[in-house]
Amino acid sequence: MGAWLSALVFRHTEPSDDASTKSAVPPTTNLTKGVQVYAYITVTNCLVEFSVPENTVSRNQLNACSSNYLVVENAKIPGLFKHKGNFSFSVYRHGIKLTHQWVEINIFTGELGNGTMNSPQYTPSMVVDGIIITYGFYNAGPGEAGLPSNNQCYVTVTQDCSRWMGEVARTGSPQAELPFSRFVLPSAHDVGMNDTQNTDIIFENATSKMAKVLNGVVPLFGELTETWAGVMAPEIAYGLAFTQKDDLETMLAIGARYFEFRPAHIHKDILPYSGLEDKLYFQHACIPGMAYDEFLHGCVGFLVGHPSEIIVVQIRHDNILAGCALPTPAELQTYMDNALGQASDPIACGTLDDMKSLTIAQLRASHKRLIVFPTTDVLSTWTKAANATLNGDSIIAAYEKLEPGQQKGHALTNLQCQATASEITDVLVYSVTSPKASTSCLMSTKAICDTKTLPWIRENALGRLQAEELIVMMNDFIDGATVDVAVELSKKRLNA
Incomplete structure (x- = not known):
């Protein structure tokens, strides 16, 4: 690279x-x-x-x-x-x-x-x-x-x-003896919104129910879907909610190592008609993506096959509608136990403290290579104002405000590269009134913003973020360029 x-x-x-x-x-x-x-x-x-x-x-x-x-x-x-x-x-x-x-x-x-x-x-x-x-x-x-x-x-x-961590910090190397927090981790934004399969099932079985619930999120939706729900609702959802397009195995091969997962049950008004099993799914408002058990099994399976790699997962519950029942701690633990129990090689679940305090070698030796923790205090560059952009300039302006002292007290720093064009009213209206997955406003800004955000991060991030704390680079439609920047910065931090 x-x-x-x-x-x-x-x-x-x-x-x-x-x-x-x-x-x-x-x-x-x-x-x-x-x-x-x-x-x-x-x-x-x-x-x-x-x-x-x-x-x-x-x-x-x-x-x-x-x-x-x-x-x-x-x-x-x-x-x-x-x-x-x-x-x-x-x-x-x-x-x-x-x-x-x-x-x-x-x-x-x-x-x-x-x-x-x-x-x-x-x-x-x-x-x-x-x-x-x-x-x-x-x-x-x-x-x-x-x-x-x-x-x-x-x-x-x-x-x-697939093995970039093992190449950057080889077992037995001086780099492996350094804190894990020296890494800069590539991240797939809203990892679970990568497959329309579960949403397709709901729209086949409960389009009107889904449309009614979505109207509480997008008011224009209800007016349009009274007649056109069966045709337009899926396209609207696909254009506004799906931020990834690869399966988990491919995202890990591309190089993603940090994920935020929002597990919750299907909305109570949709579940009886949904045709889906009542279990935890990634939820974007009330639109279900990847099942949580499939996500965990995928992570564990990858780690078994790639013994030098470490995955970090933050469990979040923001931006989920109230009608989607949240999991209890015991329920989350059951999902984790089931995933770890089926591993052919020992994989242990690490904690936030492990991520912050242990070296790369210590995490590998203790088998704590799947680090999972609940919502924590993160220094994030994302704001509604900065990321509601069509050209990325306001994202760069948010980056420019970063200063070394801001990291203190935060578990990690999340440099968010993706635009949230759906937060722009005119774009939202256009997306709802002329819906097509191929015209997704999320895809419209991908390359335009990346050609600005990635160079800035490559040239400036390490000068602004000097604390020995984890850095994350998050992006829609995770790609090789985003990963390359993160890996190169990881090399610099581990060889400083």
């Missing part, structure tokens, strides 16, 4: 579709739809190729993030009906194609047609030939509510980070 962000390079063939400037396709007699593309590579002999009809951009620079602008235009689309053209990207290593993803774009309507990238849940990251390829695609509308008017596509190509 390279310190790519220390010399971040941007190369634009046209102005970026940063929502703050709301760039548009230059005036032309042709029908067009723009695509802003971003690539980041740390693996040698790899190349990312982006293509539209009659135009291709290739990127193979190491340790640099590139941004380019492509246009799908009818004058360059072959055939009689010149209004649908394909956008695609391919990743090569040593000249061998590892993946090819594509989507058909209707330049007259902006709608997506056939392809492999027409919804976020169909764009899973992949482990191929020992590397991780993460990618995402945002289907832009006309630029309503300040959202981008150009489609967005990002691709990262990095090493498989």
